[in-house]
Amino acid sequence: MAEYGIHVAVVVAxxxxxxxxxxxxxxxxxxxxxxxxxxxxxxxxxxxxMALFGTNVTPFVLMGIPxxxxxxxxxxFGLNAAIVVLGIPLTFWLIGYPAWIAAKRTGAVxxxxxxxxxxxxxxxxxxxxxxxFAYTVPYMVTAVAGVGIAADTLSGGALxxxxxxxxxxxxxxxxxxxxxxxxxxxxxxxxxxxxxxxxLLAFFLIGDRxxxxxxxxxxxxxxxxxxxxxDNPRLFEVPREGPFAPGEWASWALAIALTVIAFPHxxxxxxxxxxxxxxxxxxxxxxxxxxxxxxxxxxxGVWATVEHPGLxxxxxxxxxxxxxxxxxxxxxxxxxxxxxxxxxxxxLDAQLLTLSSMLTRDVLPAGLDERRQVQLGRVFLVLVAGxxxxxxxxxxxxxxxxxxxxxxGYVTLVPTLFxxxxxxxxxxxxxxSSIVLGNAVLLLTWLEVVPKAAQLxxxxxxxxxxxxxxxxxxxxxxSPPTSPSVAEAVLGPVREATTTPSP
Amino acid sequence: MTQPVQVxxxxxxxxxxxxxxxxxxxxxxxxxALLATHMLAFEQGEHGLVLGWMPRxxxxxxxxMLAAAGVVFWMTARLWPNHE
Numbered sequence: 001m002a003e004y005g006i007h008v009a010v011v012v013a014x015x016x017x018x019x020x021x022x023x024x025x026x027x028x029x030x031x032x033x034x035x036x037x038x039x040x041x042x043x044x045x046x047x048x049x050m051a052l053f054g055t056n057v058t059p060f061v062l063m064g065i066p067x068x069x070x071x072x073x074x075x076x077f078g079l080n081a082a083i084v085v086l087g088i089p090l091t092f093w094l095i096g097y098p099a100w101i102a103a104k105r106t107g108a109v110x111x112x113x114x115x116x117x118x119x120x121x122x123x124x125x126x127x128x129x130x131x132x133f134a135y136t137v138p139y140m141v142t143a144v145a146g147v148g149i150a151a152d153t154l155s156g157g158a159l160x161x162x163x164x165x166x167x168x169x170x171x172x173x174x175x176x177x178x179x180x181x182x183x184x185x186x187x188x189x190x191x192x193x194x195x196x197x198x199x200l201l202a203f204f205l206i207g208d209r210x211x212x213x214x215x216x217x218x219x220x221x222x223x224x225x226x227x228x229x230x231d232n233p234r235l236f237e238v239p240r241e242g243p244f245a246p247g248e249w250a251s252w253a254l255a256i257a258l259t260v261i262a263f264p265h266x267x268x269x270x271x272x273x274x275x276x277x278x279x280x281x282x283x284x285x286x287x288x289x290x291x292x293x294x295x296x297x298x299x300x301g302v303w304a305t306v307e308h309p310g311l312x313x314x315x316x317x318x319x320x321x322x323x324x325x326x327x328x329x330x331x332x333x334x335x336x337x338x339x340x341x342x343x344x345x346x347x348l349d350a351q352l353l354t355l356s357s358m359l360t361r362d363v364l365p366a367g368l369d370e371r372r373q374v375q376l377g378r379v380f381l382v383l384v385a386g387x388x389x390x391x392x393x394x395x396x397x398x399x400x401x402x403x404x405x406x407x408x409g410y411v412t413l414v415p416t417l418f419x420x421x422x423x424x425x426x427x428x429x430x431x432x433s434s435i436v437l438g439n440a441v442l443l444l445t446w447l448e449v450v451p452k453a454a455q456l457x458x459x460x461x462x463x464x465x466x467x468x469x470x471x472x473x474x475x476x477x478x479s480p481p482t483s484p485s486v487a488e489a490v491l492g493p494v495r496e497a498t499t500t501p502s503p
Numbered sequence: 504m505t506q507p508v509q510v511x512x513x514x515x516x517x518x519x520x521x522x523x524x525x526x527x528x529x530x531x532x533x534x535x536a537l538l539a540t541h542m543l544a545f546e547q548g549e550h551g552l553v554l555g556w557m558p559r560x561x562x563x564x565x566x567x568m569l570a571a572a573g574v575v576f577w578m579t580a581r582l583w584p585n586h587e
Contacts, residue, residue, distance in 0.1 A: 236547035236558040280579040287572035
């Protein structure tokens, strides 16, 4: 019971710091929608990097990835971590950078709003909002479920899954609805530091202690890894079957490399950048931070096979808190919970805020004054949080599986996001057919209406992306071009250059 | 005959010359090489662990990520414009 009290004290201290930061942000906020939803577009390097890093790092990494590595070994690192350090910076350059310019030029606050202006029709915003909403809610579910599992495991069942998940939603709502984007970005700096700091600390302490107990031929980390290599060598191999078969490997690489730019909460963070240098620096620091985070996350899963063999399916989602419970003292256990809370809150706040801003800007009738937009945004935050909690309590699948569906769905939006900024001939019909066709094919392959044998070893995300590209190109070429003045308002002017035609 | 061309703002005085076509091709080849080598895998077998604790495939992935980080630095320094 004393240990439980220490956990609570550490977590309460963490919450007080987060709420304090949220309150400070609230005091600096103005009542304009741009300030509430984008922090006045003033994010510099550190704030933007931590916001992007924190938004990108969720219980998918701290709970889902150890859970997957528990079953599949170190191959999970290559499958999930490596390609994103190239894919995310490339998409930031090719999509994020022109989107940031266009958002500044037009004053757009949400991704859907930017594309409404790009095509000059409001209904495309409804369609984009629907797709963003459909894939963001499951993603939020993975985050909140992660907290519930961790809190339940670390408190020995005393805290409980339902109260923990409900509590995290309430706290996040409080500071997000008060301080808006400025609060989420400031708290992300603190949360990212807690998250990364604790992960590294846990890596060395658990590796050392577990290695001293069960190590083979050496103490600490070396002994532990030698022991696992001797007892369970398949965990160190990439089997080239299942998710590691070349077709699935390549299509999953496509999914995780492309999905992040299509997270609406990520795109909004890009809109909030103060200058180009902040965007570039976020890309430069990202690979190193990913290595520091992902190596421990995968090895936690491998290590857990030593002391907790035989876990089945989604039971392995809890291996990280299990290791902490076994090897760290109560203060560090409390810090672990705070670290996981940090991971959750840094993503959840941005997701809630972005959905709220899209509803108020892209769905509600135009012409509402800005104060009214912010008020309605806060009401919507509460409704989305309630829906998320209901799904969290049902917990239909493992964290990894839910995230996989969510990531695959976001990828179907990438052709629209890219071509809308890079191809003036791209039309609203192209965008709509890309989104509808991409999602239809994704669903047909995901539900295996198209038999798995006919999918040629590729994942549904690859077929969804191909269909989205085909829909974008065909729909654009078969429809009249967007009015040049509408496109120019978003993409900037074109100048007339005289060229001599070839004879 | 007239063709629309994207307007490019003037360079800032401190900007370096933008990457030319040759450098862009080299960058694209580097990206393709990274994508191709991402498909490789290293068997552990009876080999010893790298640095005494790291499985071979994990060590390969970390080295790949460091190479990718180098390409990202190249991209941000030379190919990504500084202007809006």
